[in-house]
Each structure stands twice: as C-alpha cells, then as structure tokens.
Amino acid sequence: MSTLMELYIAFVKIGFTSFGGMSMVPLILEEMRAHHWMTTEDLTNVIAIAEMTPGPLGINCATFAGERTVGVLGGIVAVTGVLMPAFTLTLLTAICFERFKNNEIFSKIxxxxxxxxxxxxxxxxxxxxxxxxxxxxxPDLLACGIGLLMLYLIGKKNWQVPKVIGLSALLGIVCYGIL
Missing domain, CATH: 1.20.5 (Single alpha-helices involved in coiled-coils or other helix-helix interfaces)
Structure with a gap:
C-alpha cells in the first residue's frame, strides 16, 4: 500500500475516533510513530506549529503531519482523510433530515x-x-465595561464581529497588560 493511502486511512481513523482539538493529538502521535513517519521531536514541533496557527488544531496537525510525511500532497491527503468522517456524517444527517422532516416521530424528537x-x-x-x-x-467592572461596549457596538452600531474582537483584544491588552 502506498504511503499516501496509508496516510489517508490513518487520518480517517483519527477523524472517526476523536472529537477534534486536543483529543486528536494522542491518535496522531500513535499513527505517526506506528508508521515511523516522524520522530517524537518532529511530532512535538508539528503540534506546536498547529497550536500557533489559526484554525482547528486537528486540521492543522493533519496538514503539517501530512506535509512532513509526503510533502504538499500528503498534507492534502491527510486533511481530506481527517475531514471525511465529519463530512460523511453531516451528509448522512442532511439526507435523513430531508427524508424524515415531515415524519411525526422525527418532528417530536x-x-x-x-x-x-x-x-x-x-x-x-x-x-x-x-x-x-x-x-x-x-464582578470585574473593567471586563463588564468592555463586554457591554462590545455588545453595544454589535447591537446598535452594527460592527462586524472581527472588528469587535480586535478592539476588545486591544482594550484587554491596554487595560490588563500583556501576561
């Protein structure tokens, strides 16, 4: 079996047996070690990079692990594998929902x-x-004030969420300092 196929199967297993985020890390570690694709040091670096980059940890880990194992194509294959279970379950749920949406028992559920x-x-x-x-x-009056200001900016001034997050982060840094 080719390494790409093994990588895909490994990440499909990870996707089906974990619930995303940190729960994926032990499974990724186990698969990478079992196939001798990475050393423990490599895995530590992958997890550190995945934690620092924006996006879900599981997808970031899959991307970096796949890329380190087989290159860019490996990253694509690993991400496809880790997403396949969620995609499949979502698709099946949508099909069931569409099929049973007028069913009396389903409506009661x-x-x-x-x-x-x-x-x-x-x-x-x-x-x-x-x-x-x-x-x-x-009550932390400063935090409450920042929260109320953000609520006002979203509710009354129609600010976009990313803008509000940026401003609240800035206010938090200014008011509380950088830890």
Missing part, C-alpha cells in the same frame, strides 16, 4: 431536542460570563 440545545447554549454562556466577568466572586 426535534421538539424535545431544540429546548435541550437552547439550555446547553445558555449554560455555556453563563459559564463563560462567570469566568470572564467575575474575579474571586466579585
């Missing part, structure tokens, strides 16, 4: 799932608010 998803989102927002706007149980 969605009726239950929608509020559950909303609650999960609200809980996540509450946790993030607690982490970002409270320090030692007390």
């Amino acid at each position: 969605l009726l239950v799932l929608k509020p559950i998803c909303i609650v999960l989102i609200i809980v996540t927002i509450a946790e993030l608010l607690g982490e970002n706007y409270f320090s030692d149980g007390r």
Whole structure:
C-alpha cells in the first residue's frame, strides 16, 4: 500500500475516533510513530506549529503531519482523510433530515431536542460570563465595561464581529497588560 493511502486511512481513523482539538493529538502521535513517519521531536514541533496557527488544531496537525510525511500532497491527503468522517456524517444527517422532516416521530424528537440545545447554549454562556466577568466572586467592572461596549457596538452600531474582537483584544491588552 502506498504511503499516501496509508496516510489517508490513518487520518480517517483519527477523524472517526476523536472529537477534534486536543483529543486528536494522542491518535496522531500513535499513527505517526506506528508508521515511523516522524520522530517524537518532529511530532512535538508539528503540534506546536498547529497550536500557533489559526484554525482547528486537528486540521492543522493533519496538514503539517501530512506535509512532513509526503510533502504538499500528503498534507492534502491527510486533511481530506481527517475531514471525511465529519463530512460523511453531516451528509448522512442532511439526507435523513430531508427524508424524515415531515415524519411525526422525527418532528417530536426535534421538539424535545431544540429546548435541550437552547439550555446547553445558555449554560455555556453563563459559564463563560462567570469566568470572564467575575474575579474571586466579585464582578470585574473593567471586563463588564468592555463586554457591554462590545455588545453595544454589535447591537446598535452594527460592527462586524472581527472588528469587535480586535478592539476588545486591544482594550484587554491596554487595560490588563500583556501576561
């Protein structure tokens, strides 16, 4: 079997057996070592580079690992492999949704799932608010002020999200200093 095919299969396995992000790292390490494609030092460098570059860690790792193993074509093959499970499952879900959207049982399932998803989102927002706007149980007035300003800029002034993120980062650096 060619190295490209082995690389593709390895990353399809990684895509099916992990949930993205850091959960992919041990699987990538195992596959790279098992095939003797990289040394531990190479893998450490790949992970460091993948963490520093924008984008999902799993895709970045696949890109760099594939490129280091076989070159640019290896990077393309590895990314295709790691994305294939998510693509396949999303496609199957879309097909099922289209096929069963008028089904009474499916409609009832969605009726239950929608509020559950909303609650999960609200809980996540509450946790993030607690982490970002409270320090030692007390409100961080500066952080609250920055947050309210950003909410105002998005809601009333129609600023685009990247612009708001950039401004809030700048304000955070100015107000809190660089750690």
